Structure formats: C-alpha cells, structure tokens
Amino acid sequence: MRPRPRVTSVRFGFNPNSSSLGIDVTFLMLGLAGVSIISATVSALLPRLRPPPAPRPETPTQDASKS
Amino acid sequence: MTRRGLGDHLASILGKAVGLRVRREAFGAIAMTERPAALFYLDEAGAKAMGCSEPAPEPAGSAEHRAPVEVHWTLSRRCDQACTACYTQSVPNAAPFNRERLEATVEALASAGVFHVAIGGGEPLADPFILEVARALRARGLSPSTTTSGGPVTPDLARRLTDFAQVNVSIDAPGAAYAEVRGHDRFAMADAALRLLQRHVPRVGINAVLTRSSFAHLDELVRYAKERRVTELELLRLKPAGRGRANYLEQRLTPEQAESVLPRVLALAKRYRVRIKFDCSFAPFVYHHAPEPRVLSFFRIHGCEAGDSLASINPEGGLTGCSFLAAEAGPATVALGKAWAGSPVLERLRRYRQEPPEPCKGCAYLKACNGGCRAVSAHLTGDPYAPDPECPRVRRAADAARDAARDPARDAE
Ligand code: SF4
Ligand code: SF4
Numbered sequence: 001m002r003p004r005p006r007v008t009s010v011r012f013g014f015n016p017n018s019s020s021l022g023i024d025v026t027f028l029m030l031g032l033a034g035v036s037i038i039s040a041t042v043s044a045l046l047p048r049l050r051p052p053p054a055p056r057p058e059t060p061t062q063d064a065s066k067s
Numbered sequence: 068m069t070r071r072g073l074g075d076h077l078a079s080i081l082g083k084a085v086g087l088r089v090r091r092e093a094f095g096a097i098a099m100t101e102r103p104a105a106l107f108y109l110d111e112a113g114a115k116a117m118g119c120s121e122p123a124p125e126p127a128g129s130a131e132h133r134a135p136v137e138v139h140w141t142l143s144r145r146c147d148q149a150c151t152a153c154y155t156q157s158v159p160n161a162a163p164f165n166r167e168r169l170e171a172t173v174e175a176l177a178s179a180g181v182f183h184v185a186i187g188g189g190e191p192l193a194d195p196f197i198l199e200v201a202r203a204l205r206a207r208g209l210s211p212s213t214t215t216s217g218g219p220v221t222p223d224l225a226r227r228l229t230d231f232a233q234v235n236v237s238i239d240a241p242g243a244a245y246a247e248v249r250g251h252d253r254f255a256m257a258d259a260a261l262r263l264l265q266r267h268v269p270r271v272g273i274n275a276v277l278t279r280s281s282f283a284h285l286d287e288l289v290r291y292a293k294e295r296r297v298t299e300l301e302l303l304r305l306k307p308a309g310r311g312r313a314n315y316l317e318q319r320l321t322p323e324q325a326e327s328v329l330p331r332v333l334a335l336a337k338r339y340r341v342r343i344k345f346d347c348s349f350a351p352f353v354y355h356h357a358p359e360p361r362v363l364s365f366f367r368i369h370g371c372e373a374g375d376s377l378a379s380i381n382p383e384g385g386l387t388g389c390s391f392l393a394a395e396a397g398p399a400t401v402a403l404g405k406a407w408a409g410s411p412v413l414e415r416l417r418r419y420r421q422e423p424p425e426p427c428k429g430c431a432y433l434k435a436c437n438g439g440c441r442a443v444s445a446h447l448t449g450d451p452y453a454p455d456p457e458c459p460r461v462r463r464a465a466d467a468a469r470d471a472a473r474d475p476a477r478d479a480e
Contacts, residue, residue, distance in 0.1 A: 014232055017274050019390045024368075025353060028358055042107060046117070049117070
C-alpha cells in the first residue's frame, strides 16, 4: 500500500520584517488538538492541488538589424 | 477530457487560485501558498502526491533546506529617519540600490527556489528602484514584502505597491510613546501611512521593537493593532547591531520582562483577537515556559535559522546567514547556488545544534532553538557561537557557575 501523504509542519503568514524571522506564537494556544486537526485537514487537501508552471526569465527580444 | 484529466485541470486551477509553488527537498517538498500565506512541509509521499517526479536532492550540508525559504534583501543604507536603534546605521546620504545587481540577483533567487523576499534598507520605499525590484521578483514567481517607517508613503505610491504580498509599518508604540523608542515623534506619519496602505496592499501589519521602555506600552500597542485591524503585529527583540549597540544594555528587556513576555502576549492576543508574532530571537524566552515540543515543531516555532531557511543579502551583494551577521558566504549570486551546501560560514551557523556548549547541550529545546540569537551572543560575549546570554536557562547556569566559583566549599558538599 502506498504511504499516505503527510504535512509534517506548517508556518503561517509572511514575514515582511527584513531583519529576522517571524514566528506566530498564537498557535501555541491551539495545543496538540490544533496540531491534529490542522495536520489532518491540510494533509488531505493540499496534495489535491497542482502548482501552475513556474514563470521563466524574460528572453531579450532579438535585434533583427544585427542578424 | 477524461475524468483524470479533468481532476488534474481542476487541481491546477485551484493551485493557481491559492498561488501555489512547490519545491523539492531531501525530506520531501515544501509547498507555499500565497492565499492564505503559508508554507507546508511535506514528507516524501506528500511530494509525490503533489506531482514532484524528480528524485529527492541530496541534503545540503547540515542544512534542513536545500536553499533558503526566505531571503532578506537590504537594498541600501539610505534613510532620512535617523532612528536611534537603526541596526543598519542608515543615513540620508548613503548610495541608493545598485540597479546593476537587479537581474542577476533575482535570477539567483528564482533559480534557488526561494519563495519569499523581504526587502529592507534603509527606507526601502524611498528607493528609486523599489517598484522595479518588486516587479522583477513577482515576474519570477517570488513573493516580495517590505517594512517601512511610513515616511515615503503617498496616495500615489500606495496605489503602485500592487506587487507586494505584504507591507508592515514600523510602530514601536502608539501615540506619544512612539518617540521614546525611535528618538523622534512620527507616530502620526506612520499611522497615516498604515491607513493608506490598507486601501491598496492585501496584507498590512505592524513591526514593533520591544524594549525596556516600549514593554510598558504593549497593551496600548495591541489595542491599536486591533483598532486598525492589521493582518498581524510582529514583535522584534532589540538587537545590539548598528546604532542599537550604543544603548543596548539600557534598552534591552529586563530578565523579568523577558521571562514574562510570552504569557503576557498570549493573554493580549486572546483578549484583543490579534495575531501576534515574535521574531526568531525571542525563541529562548518562549521555551522558558516549556511549551509542548510537538506543537513547536508542527507550527515551526523555531529559533535561529540563519543560513538554513533564512539568508540575507547586504547592500554590497554579499550573502550572510541573517541581516545581523557580518560574515559573508560569498556573493549572493554564487552563494545561493552551488556554494549554499558547503559554505563554511553557513555550516558553522547550522551546526551549532550538533556540537553545542552547555547549557544548550542539555536543553530539551536545543533542536528548535539552535542556541538563541547569534547577534546577541556576539555582542555580549564576543563569540557569536556562545549560548545566548539572555536566555533564562543560560543566565541561571551562569549565575550558578559564578556562585560556585565564589564558594567552592559549598559546591563540594
Ligand atoms: S539553553 Fe540554549 S538551546 Fe536552550 S533555550 Fe537557551 S539558548 Fe536555546
Ligand atoms: S542571528 Fe539568528 S536568532 Fe538572531 S535575528 Fe538572526 S536568524 Fe534570528
């Protein structure tokens, strides 16, 4: 049997601060029950999504006069 | 279209809607979504389930990550605010961002698979190239964000910040207390900028440096954050860097404040229903309250990740583990690529948890903490790889060692 996909950890939010990393301490209030619920939910939902193709670098347009 | 084809198509539409990006890692994969803003760490089965067909990469030295997840990019040291604790020692007449570095740096960030770039300064929003930098990052699928004093924010500029995923405004305390920490009273300016930004940027938050004096205004600050309905309030520990060095000992949190900050912040978050973040350097003050390790690990409430999930680019284009650390791993364009795994500078930061001195060695939170803030250790002990002297556990161990040295007979009993 194929192992079930699992989300092992999550970090919520962006960190616009450009000097150190932000850690959302309010999640401490959710405790282990919060971990179980969020882990089960995202482990079930996330693998159903697919990323769109990554944007490529813009290629400079060729200067026809030089060819 | 077959049922499977339809399912894949729907999965792609949903992925695009949430701004999904996935990066392969030795442990599986990391998926980032922009709406909601989150990073999900997946195991190998999760990576496969999300369509990662390529084999897992080799681990990058001692790092958990094969490249940083987040990069802090200090464009320049130009700013006219002259804040007393500025960690970059910014001044009004410093050179602006060197535009010649833009393409190569963005390419290096994108090729490495970095998800998020926090643009710093100086005052980033006063830089003539700020919109171009944000647009270039966006064009390669990265999420830019920034923090501002609010000074340069005009209605026109706010309207043009559409490439930013989030902008925070620096407000250490509301009202008259603002001047106590910054050394000048520009609260009205910062507040006006915050309200203006909220009309045009999807997420607007507050950054606040927590000092001995601003600690007394924490309740007012959280109430203000609630009134303004900000996305989040991020509290930063004062660092002994740049101009922050001069008054560090007088302005850092007292041991009592440091030990009480977590319960106080959690109570305020609950009371006002505001999302509150600490910066990574607060980690030892969090672990002092012995939180459940599985909760810490799942929500990645970690300490120092310099040179692992985090790296910084200084105005000269050099890559460091964190904006507070001077040692460079090389030019960012090189160090974000092949040099990432083996860089001795970055490996030294990552390996602390493998060979730590006491009392970190015997600490149950060593893996998550990684010894506290290297910038604080460097300033207070002269050794960036010493345990953070302000960690309550480290402080108690030092006190006990001092007592034992004073009274060796008692120790021998
Ligand atoms: S003893 Fe060391 S590892 Fe433990 S919390 Fe303090 S600084 Fe972090
Ligand atoms: S040295 Fe480490 S703990 Fe201190 S701010 Fe930098 S990443 Fe955070």
